[in-house]
Amino acid sequence: MSMSFDPADHPHRRRNLLSGEWVLVSPHRAKRPWQGEEAPPPAPRGARHDASCYLCPGNLRMNGERNPDYTGPFVFANDFAALLPDTPSPDDDPLFPAAGARGEARVICYSPDHTRTLPELSDAERRVLVDAWAAQSAELGARWAHVEVFENKGAMMGCSSPHPHGQVWASDFIPQHVAREDETQRAWHAARGAVLLDEVAAAEEGGPRLVEANDHWLAIVPWWAAWPFETLIIARDPVLRLEDLSDASRDALAVLLGRLMARYDNLFATSFPYSFGWHGAPHGGDGVGWRLHAHVYPPLLRSATVRKFMVGFEMLGETQRDLTPEQAAERLRAASPILERQI
Template sequence: MTHADFPHRRLNRLTGEWVLVSPQRMKRPWQGETKPAASVERPGHDPDCYLCPGNERVGGTRNPDYDGAFVFPNDFPALLLEPGGDRRDGLLREEPACGEARVICYAPDHSATLARLDHDARRAVIDGWCDLSASLGHKWAHVQIFENKGSMMGASSPHPHGQVWAGDFVPTLVAREDGCQRAHFDQHGSVLLEDVIAAEQADARRVVADNSHWLAVVPHWAAWPFETLVIAKNDVRRLEELTGPARDALAEILGTLLPAYDALFDTDFPYSMGWHGAPHGSGEGCAHWRLHAHFFPPLLRSAEIRKHMVGYELMAETQRDLTPEAAAQRLRELAE
């Protein structure tokens, strides 16, 4: 048995949290959930879908007959423009929060996914992300762009879409990443994720896809079975800083990674993904940042069997059985 066959812990350099890896558990017999994959076929246009072109949304607004990416204000935003309530100090502390939210429909085709869009359509989505980051970043401290894909991840509609929440505060996880990247920069004089790129490329076992502008990798500290990190290779801190060639290269690498996900269990692979860049409220003091995207897919053994963060993970520490190296090998083979 090698070192990789024994339990060990790995440090998540972006958050400072540890992950317990237990590869020997992959040999145990499985007597849990074993549902077969559900076969779902969707039409190109669903008259009952509130995101399809020309349809009326719940609030009464009718969508235009859009033919590309389409952005509109979220009809049920988690943040409102005007703050409400009062700040409360002391043990049970509270503070007001305000902001705004957008929905970005990736395409008019109800049956599409980001994985199945062609290069130009995927590039249009990327341009939309960049424009939203820039426009909302002028007004708010942080802009979070994300997608919940699939009913397993709580998506309210199967129509291909993502969301943007912008607020007057820096959220907890982004603040934690900011602190870890800043501490690394102060200690070593280098950008953390640039050093991670160099280390992952030198090791190569966890690399899924690679081009001149981006690296897609199952990170050394991955918590979810097939989690990936897509990192900008150039000195880019926010989406709106991406050049035209970098945006094309991003469309290319997503066109490699996402179909590989779908091929893994022959299904529309569910995930939550999100972009992390330097908070706009940090101004120019963000030399320690590097733009990156997280993909957190829950599937473990098949199209219907997922990894649940329960028990030990909820009470003690994140734990995984499948090693990041084994996960990356499977994805890499499908990507190639």
Template structure:
């Protein structure tokens, strides 16, 4: 194993066995001057209720629909769903122009009626119902569809169309491409090494320099092979392939782990830290899932501050992933950002 000094001083490549790709790490570039795009950070207080927000309780949505006066987690069919339950199959043509039927449904999940907060400002007790709702949705939709993708897009910088705290649930009759890759790599690892790749990762990272938060059941890390500057993996420390299989204690512990991660994100640059988050678990039609391990990906775009974003362009778009800051340096910054939320309103 190379020394810490090697990794922090010299360009090198790191392999991501989960996504089967290499990442170029260039730590010597951290000192380069920045004259690129600067964004305005999302740091202005929001009202707890917004008359113009189509996710707030009691407000009207598209197509004549309206929200009830909900008080907790609220889930409804997406008014502009990317997937529909009844779609025709395309005609077969040239092998160069393959297409297939895509069936499914999409739902929106409001995390809270409070328009002013994000999950980072919730108490741990307020995150538990979100975890419970995820489990219920996976169980229900997984009985009808091959795969159910839970995700959150936080921040307009990433394309979120509404600042109200919410996520989405897309169920499909096919395996999404990212899941196809992770299924292949985890199966190959298990076949070669005789154990789960991500369970082994959790064991080897526990208590280490890339850990951001850890409790009895979960840990969040900046993975050794991280692509985005402050990318993280949220991992269980026990074997589990799907979220509905979590015990009550593991679900409560997961709420604590989510809180411990996202508060640090916000505290890092003292802003509402944008990210893409998604859960990956074993596909629901997969019979032998011993090699699968449940996990969540967090992909934040911020680079040096609340206003400087990383863009995947040039070499990254045409050759391979690249980052400047090492995973170890990023993890240290996030660990140091722990404590009470910088606005002082997270319990």
């Protein structure tokens, strides 16, 4: 007997237009019982200033430098930088290829308050942070091929300090995920004469995967989402990089980020862990086909303590998810965009 396809119940694959990779969607698996690992709940909040924190104002860092008594975003060179500006290149070998990697890495403390995460900042405070991101992208992009602005939030995502902060890595090479997005967006533009993410944004307007939107931005659970509650933040304006954003767009971004991140925290009544970062056109290139966007990759699946594991078939075959993107977006929309309480 033939059956009509139901995307909410039948296994199927979806293609990621930015990476070219496929995602296996198995919505019926969301019904299975869970007897696997449950992570411990996040530690209780501490004081607004932690004397043992290397990132709090006035405290001594591991390299012997003392933080200033900063009152807004504080940027400094990472004491344990993954990239250095002047390092020798390895010998190349056709069997064991290697290449040099140079660059800089910096830390951005969001606030002097040890406890206030992105959704807990005011719109004005988030706007100042957006300006800091843009300034870092412009400065470092003047001498490096690519600038990656990102945040790892929460111990579950490997964050080494609970003080709310992000990072900026600038490199003399284009990282492979960005290089792949450059290829796909250029190819789309060449084939259709249009910007890929413009078409995605237009198609998602008012649709089942839309989570947040304003005049300058929209946030969706993308058609191809890999992580359970993954979102993609797309600039509506024709901008290539963070430094290209207008004042109005920066204001609107500060508001949208507050609302989106509050929905995450309200979803499971926890300070939601994630990796969040910006993809802009590589510096020095023409940016054909590009549109500034950000990815949010949160690991939580069922609750504040049950996460998605990328193992087994995901590592050996291809990415697989249980919850459909439409179901994830519906749940995020149902969560309040106003932070309900300090978590």
